[in-house]
Amino acid sequence: MTSSRLTTWSDSSELVEQSSTTPVPCRVFKINYSTPAPQPKKGRALSSFISDWTKDEDKSSALSEARVWLGNTAAISGEGETIKSLRLKRGLSQAQLAELMQTSQPHIARIEKGRDSVTLETLCKLSEHLTADYNSIVHAIKLQESILAREIRS
Numbered sequence: 001m002t003s004s005r006l007t008t009w010s011d012s013s014e015l016v017e018q019s020s021t022t023p024v025p026c027r028v029f030k031i032n033y034s035t036p037a038p039q040p041k042k043g044r045a046l047s048s049f050i051s052d053w054t055k056d057e058d059k060s061s062a063l064s065e066a067r068v069w070l071g072n073t074a075a076i077s078g079e080g081e082t083i084k085s086l087r088l089k090r091g092l093s094q095a096q097l098a099e100l101m102q103t104s105q106p107h108i109a110r111i112e113k114g115r116d117s118v119t120l121e122t123l124c125k126l127s128e129h130l131t132a133d134y135n136s137i138v139h140a141i142k143l144q145e146s147i148l149a150r151e152i153r154s
Contacts (some may be wrong), residue, residue, distance in 0.1 A: 036057070050093075064091035082114040082144045083137070086130045101125040114148035 053059035071088025074114075087097050087108075096109040101108075101122070110116035118126070118141055126137050 043149070063093075067091045067093070068154070080143050081132075081136065081140050082112070082124065083140045084144075086132055086136070086140055087112070090130055092129075097129060100129045111141070112144065114144040114146075 014090045022113070025044075042097065050063065051098075053063055067088045068091045071085045071090075074082075074085040092100075094112070096107045097109045103122075103125075107116065111122070113116060122136055123134060127134050130137065132140075
């Protein structure tokens with residue numbers, strides 16, 4: 001049904017409103033939507049493969065060698081040594097370095113990304129476990145911070 005309003009002025013300058021209602025045929029649509037049943041994920045996460053491989057001595061050493069190769073390649077092709085390339089050169093994962101430093105893996109990730117301030121204690125631990133002098137660690141951190149700043153600007 002629709003309603004229309006008619007507004008008129010009477011002779012006495014008063015507003016007079018009249019309403020009329022007339023039926024109008026219309027269509028009503030009913031849409032049935034059902035959420036599909038969740039499908040099981042196919043495959044495995046890379047982290048589960050790495051977790052399994054670290055338990056096997058041969059695969060674990062192959063992973064370590066791959067990290068060393070990646071660290072050397074990153075240092076040569078990039079702008080210089082970063083905390084990440086130093087870590088990879090040692091054949092360590094973020095989780096392994098975090099365990100050595102008695103901290104969390106996300107903390108290591110934030111340091112590598114240049115998003116976390118490094119305390120003197122952390123600097124000493126990085127130097128010890130990455131077998132690099134303090135100046136190299138500071139330079140690597142500053143380089144990563146400049147890379148992050150450039151990424152933010154672009």
